[in-house]
Amino acid sequence: MVTKEYQIIAKNYDLAGRASSDIKRTLKNQGTPLTLMKRVCAASYEAEINVVxxxxxxxxxxxxxxxxxxxxxxxxxxxxxxxHLAMTEGYSTATEIDHMNGFGAGMGLSNIKKSADVMEINSDHLGTHLRLTFYKRGRNHESL
Ligand SMILES: Nc1ncnc2c1ncn2[C@@H]1O[C@H](COP(=O)(O)OP(=O)(O)OP(=O)(O)O)[C@@H](O)[C@H]1O
Ligand SMILES: [Mg+2]
Incomplete structure (x- = not known):
């Protein structure tokens, strides 16, 4: 079992994506099948940017x-x-600064849902918790 933890700093566009890059490196080192790796990386990046x-x-x-x-x-x-509204494709509350940095199309959460096998999201004013599960031997039997 491999576990890792990453701090994500708000509004720091320079460090944004750092956790996802390390996750990608980890997956590559373990020889993860490309299709699975792409799904995990896409979801990870979108989720990390959302926190930022x-x-x-x-x-x-x-x-x-x-x-x-x-x-x-x-x-x-x-x-x-x-x-429910946040999951809608194209819905975004991103600011002008976010748009200048290339974010805010309102596609992140819907892309995460497509990428992950299971997406669980809970949120209240104290925070948001997103849990994504990817099965290694999934529907496609890609790693069998
Ligand atoms: N961690 C979060 N905390 C608070 N609000 C969030 C969070 N993640 C998403 N949201 C809200 O959900 C909306 C939709 O998120 P989504 O990732 O789909 O789009 P986006 O981040 O606005 O744009 P894109 O992901 O395409 O760059 C966001 O605009 C924001 O209002
Ligand atoms: Mg997003």
Whole structure:
């Protein structure tokens, strides 16, 4: 079992993506099949950026076992008032600065949902918790 933890700093566009880069490196080193790696990396990057641009900061954890990869993202608020609305493609509360940095198309959460086998999201004003599960021997039997 491999576990890792990363701090995610709010509004820091220079460090944004650092956790996801390390996760990618870890997956590569372990010889993870390319299709699985792409799904995990896409979801990880979107989730990390969301914590950077939409929250006051938080942390991510990575856990890998024989069966699955689990990514969790925790932040300390302000939370997502309407998760259903936030999941809608194209919906975004991103600022002008976010747009200048290339974020804010409103596609992140919907892409995460497509990438992960299981997406669990809980949010209140104290923070948002996103838990993503990827099965190594999934529907496609890609690693069998
Ligand atoms: N961790 C979070 N904390 C608070 N709000 C969030 C968080 N993640 C997402 N949101 C809210 O959900 C909306 C939709 O998120 P989504 O990732 O789909 O789009 P986006 O981040 O605005 O743009 P993109 O991901 O395409 O760059 C965000 O605009 C924001 O209002
Ligand atoms: Mg996003």
């Amino acid at each position: 641009i939409h929250s006051v900061g938080g942390y991510a954890t990575y856990e890998e076992t024989e069966e699955h990869i689990i990514l969790e993202f925790h932040d300390d608020g302000p939370g997502i008032p309407d998760i």
